[in-house]
Amino acid sequence: MSLSCLAVAGSAGAAELELQGRRLVVSGTLDGSKVKAFTEHLSSGTVRTVVFEDSFGGTAEAAGAYADAIRESGVQTEVRGHCMAACAYAFLAGKTHRFGHGLQVNGILVPVATRPTAAELAVRWRGEEARKTLADFTPAPANADAARPIETNATAPAPKDNWQPDHGVLFTASPTLFGRIYNTYYCDGTQGRDFSKCERLSDADPYKLGVLTE
Template identity: 95%
Template sequence: MSLSCLAVAGSAGAAELELQGRRLVVSGTLDGSKVKAFTEHLGSGAVRVVVFEDSFGGTAEAAGAYADAIRESGVQTEVRGHCMAACAYAFLAGKTHRFGRGLQVNGILLPVAARPTAAELAVRWRGEEARKTLADFTPAPGATDAAAARPIETSVTAPAPKDNWQPDHGVLFTASPTLFGRIYNTYYCDGTQGRDFSKCERLSDADPYKLGVLTE
């Protein structure tokens, strides 16, 4: 199984929630349609783990709302399959955050405004730094409703005014199963590759555990 397994066509629909015991599975686009229900689930205290499964983006506003609910409830987060852009920032808000087990290729794409340096990679997605990075894609107070709803998802065709997000642009962390365990790789994708992530530039010395993207 290779990075090309992450290449997909089309975009997922609106977010869907499914409660599986003490695990809440979130799939689809984080567009804000399920924020209230999501917050209520976490507020009940019945959820221990939020599992993001094949979520290909959403809005910065929704990402912030999901992240706040996750952070306040102290739940863990997990990714099964793909977790792109808005999903990735919500994922990082977990008390611990990990990739799911199984035979699937897992990938998480964290959007960036520009190619990060080695020094930026080392701290960019730890604690408060993750919030600061999300703020790069969040409208300032007083922005118009149109700007507030601007997407940070991989399916958009052009950035909104004053938006520095580009489609499929970010740092991609992947985990692929092999006979000898999982292999972890990190790539910088400049957006020109579209959904063919095998064309992204591989980054050395960018282990997701060392960088705080995965914690267990």
């Protein structure tokens, strides 16, 4: 299996939640539509692990809400399949975070504004640093444009997140006969969903960087 497996991605709808025993499976786009239900599930004390399954993005605001709920409840997180952008930041908030077992290729793409240096990679997604980097992509407050003249009969568009689709650092795990092979890539966004065009990063083991903990 290769990076081409990650490129086969259907259109993702709104977030969906499914409680499976003590595991809460989250799929779809983290757009905020299920934040309240998600928080209630975690507040109940029943959930031990949040499993993100084929979640292809969402908003920075929703990512922060999911991450806060995960962090406050102290649950573990797991990825099965794809976990992109907003999903990635929610995933990193887990007490422990891991890739799921099975024959699927697992991939997590964490947005970045620019190509990170080796020094930045070493600390970027550990503890409070993960919150700081998420804040880099949060839309500016609505009052930031207060000084601008108000146009009549015009509908102001909602502020957009600053991250670009498919631009970030991609961590993958591919199953083989001899176990899983882990790789890390920098994707500048021009590759679209053809992640085989991303640049492979050396010395960027996801365990050493704190992206995976078990």
